[in-house]
Amino acid sequence: MSALNDEALCKFNDLSKNHLEQCFFLSHKFTNKAPNAIKLAKDIHQTNIKKLSTYILVVPDSLLSSSDDYFVSIFLQNLNELANNKKLTISVCIYGHLTTSLLKPMLISHNRYIAGLATMTSLDDARYCYLVDFWS
Numbered sequence: 001m002s003a004l005n006d007e008a009l010c011k012f013n014d015l016s017k018n019h020l021e022q023c024f025f026l027s028h029k030f031t032n033k034a035p036n037a038i039k040l041a042k043d044i045h046q047t048n049i050k051k052l053s054t055y056i057l058v059v060p061d062s063l064l065s066s067s068d069d070y071f072v073s074i075f076l077q078n079l080n081e082l083a084n085n086k087k088l089t090i091s092v093c094i095y096g097h098l099t100t101s102l103l104k105p106m107l108i109s110h111n112r113y114i115a116g117l118a119t120m121t122s123l124d125d126a127r128y129c130y131l132v133d134f135w136s
Helices: 008-020 037-046 061-067 069-086 097-109
Strands: 054-060 089-093 116-122 129-135
Touching: 008 037, 037 054, 037 061, 037 069, 054 061, 061 069, 061 097, 069 089, 069 097, 089 097, 097 116
Parallel strands: 054 089
Antiparallel strands: 116 129
């Protein structure tokens, strides 16, 4: 959350108090290892998520951009399996500069594990462009 300015952090905290039942954060205080997408997916399997709920996963682009195509496939397959087993809606929100150029083509190639793909880019301080690449 360190990338958020004070105003955005305040809004996030207000939303989380009113609308989130559970909230988990990856802490860099307890490890100096880089995050691993496959281990993250396995950890998510172990969390106690109620059936028929919505799970929002916000991750930096570095989590997947440092992984090869095979590991991205395993990560998405694990999330897909969890969503199907527990009847969840899982939204994966990836942020960072590499998202559109590097990860978008990789995610499109793994469309069998995801229900849709959309990108949002900033046009200026007040406007964004939201593009739906595919939706099923």
